[in-house]
Amino acid sequence: MGKKIILLGATGSIGVQTIDIIREHPEQFSLTGFSAGRNMELARKIIKEFEPEIVCVQNEQDAEALSREFPRTAFVFGGRGLIETAVYDADVLVNAVIGSVGLEPTLEAIKLGRTIAIANKETLVTAGHLVMESAKRYGAEILPVDSEHSALFQSLNGEKLEQATKLILTASGGSFRDSNRDQLKDVTVKEALDHPNWSMGAKITIDSATMVNKGLEVIEANVLFDFAYDDIEVLLHRESIIHSMVEFQDTSVMAQLGTPDMRVPIQYALTFPDRLPRPNAKRLNLAEIGKLHFREMDYVRFRALQLAFDAGRTGGTMTTVLNAANEQAVALFLDGRIKFLQIEEIIERAMDAHNPILSPDLETILHVDSETRKTVLNMLK
Numbered sequence: 544m545g546k547k548i549i550l551l552g553a554t555g556s557i558g559v560q561t562i563d564i565i566r567e568h569p570e571q572f573s574l575t576g577f578s579a580g581r582n583m584e585l586a587r588k589i590i591k592e593f594e595p596e597i598v599c600v601q602n603e604q605d606a607e608a609l610s611r612e613f614p615r616t617a618f619v620f621g622g623r624g625l626i627e628t629a630v631y632d633a634d635v636l637v638n639a640v641i642g643s644v645g646l647e648p649t650l651e652a653i654k655l656g657r658t659i660a661i662a663n664k665e666t667l668v669t670a671g672h673l674v675m676e677s678a679k680r681y682g683a684e685i686l687p688v689d690s691e692h693s694a695l696f697q698s699l700n701g702e703k704l705e706q707a708t709k710l711i712l713t714a715s716g717g718s719f720r721d722s723n724r725d726q727l728k729d730v731t732v733k734e735a736l737d738h739p740n741w742s743m744g745a746k747i748t749i750d751s752a753t754m755v756n757k758g759l760e761v762i763e764a765n766v767l768f769d770f771a772y773d774d775i776e777v778l779l780h781r782e783s784i785i786h787s788m789v790e791f792q793d794t795s796v797m798a799q800l801g802t803p804d805m806r807v808p809i810q811y812a813l814t815f816p817d818r819l820p821r822p823n824a825k826r827l828n829l830a831e832i833g834k835l836h837f838r839e840m841d842y843v844r845f846r847a848l849q850l851a852f853d854a855g856r857t858g859g860t861m862t863t864v865l866n867a868a869n870e871q872a873v874a875l876f877l878d879g880r881i882k883f884l885q886i887e888e889i890i891e892r893a894m895d896a897h898n899p900i901l902s903p904d905l906e907t908i909l910h911v912d913s914e915t916r917k918t919v920l921n922m923l924k
């Protein structure tokens with residue numbers, strides 16, 4: 544029957560690609576349960592195809608309607624339901640929800656010693672120390688799904704962590720990599736949603752355009768691999784072929800390369816330490832690509848990345864503020880209520896207004912998260 548998988552965020556971009564992998568390898572994987580938000584059309588299709596034991600949706604009414612339609616599946620809803628689904632008996636929990644709503648389900652699954660494949664980077668940014676400390680305490684394995692972190696993880700395989708000197712994250716530059724700050728003033732939501740290399744959910748596509756995504760990833764790398772911020776570098780690499788690199792003390796650099804396809808790192812998180820074939824996947828053809836380009840990161844042009852390094856170095860609740868302010872600002876931008884450059888302005892103002900609390904507990908983090916969202920909404924008044 545293979546590995547039993549619980550998938551949070553099944554109706555999202557990472558969720559759908561995780562389901563592709565489960566479908567491609569029926570002997571290796573089965574979908575025991577999943578969560579969806581509001582996309583009931585897709586949720587119904589997934590239930591019909593996989594007949595899972597448990598399903599969580601955001602609204603109670605949707606859960607009731609589904610339970611009349613599919614009497615063999617248990618339906619739960621909302622925040623509590625997400626936790627019930629996360630702790631449901633399985634071999635791997637894939638966390639592919641968007642935003643800090645993924646935090647509590649992750650912490651509860653960790654308490655059961657579950658293996659967690661984590662795409663949900665906001666959870667690691669908002670409360671990385673809680674996640675990693677309790678993973679250690681309960682013996683839960685945390686496997687990265689984010690392509691850069693999967694690349695770092697693979698480049699570190701079989702190596703001694705203390706002999707690695709630098710983590711080098713590559714950045715495509717997002718939708719506006721060739722625009723200057725002046726040209727960013729009046730960009731539209733539609734333009735921002737047009738990513739050159741990756742097809743992803745709306746929020747992370749905006750995060751890539753603002754470079755907040757790389758900032759979240761720098762913090763994610765600090766959390767997952769315990770590297771100091773001075774030892775994490777970001778390199779512009781427009782082709783997204785080298786997914787990230789690790790430098791060692793003898794100056795050797797290990798990199799992981801591939802076509803930009805999230806199913807590769809997702810699958811690796813599901814099969815680690817093994818690898819499975821990907822029958823219909825496009826192979827990397829470097830001769831066809833010909834050239835790879837690299838450029839030094841410009842922290843003035845990409846102000847948000849500087850803010851993320853600042854938040855990470857400050858530590859404590861400052862990364863919670865960075866994340867919550869960004870989540871709220873991106874939602875406002877997608878709603879057409881603020882302009883593109885206001886996203887980083889809002890993050891900076893929220894960080895300036897915050898007195899960080901070091902080593903916060905869960906309650907403090909949840910409080911700071913919700914207060915920050917309110918602060919951001921108040922800025923609009």
Ligand code: NDP
Binds near residue numbers: 641644688
């Ligand atoms: P999407 O927006 O495509 O999907 C998000 C998923 O979460 C959907 O299933 C959505 O449900 C669900 N959801 C949204 N809000 C809530 C909520 N309040 N409560 C419960 N469920 C909710 O996101 P992505 O797949 O793009 O990203 C998921 C995570 O993976 C993010 O943390 C992102 O940063 C990270 N990531 C994504 C990559 C990508 O290629 N997309 C690459 C690397 C990392 P519904 O749609 O049904 O409402």
Ligand code: MG
Binds near residue numbers: 689690760
């Ligand atoms: Mg990434």
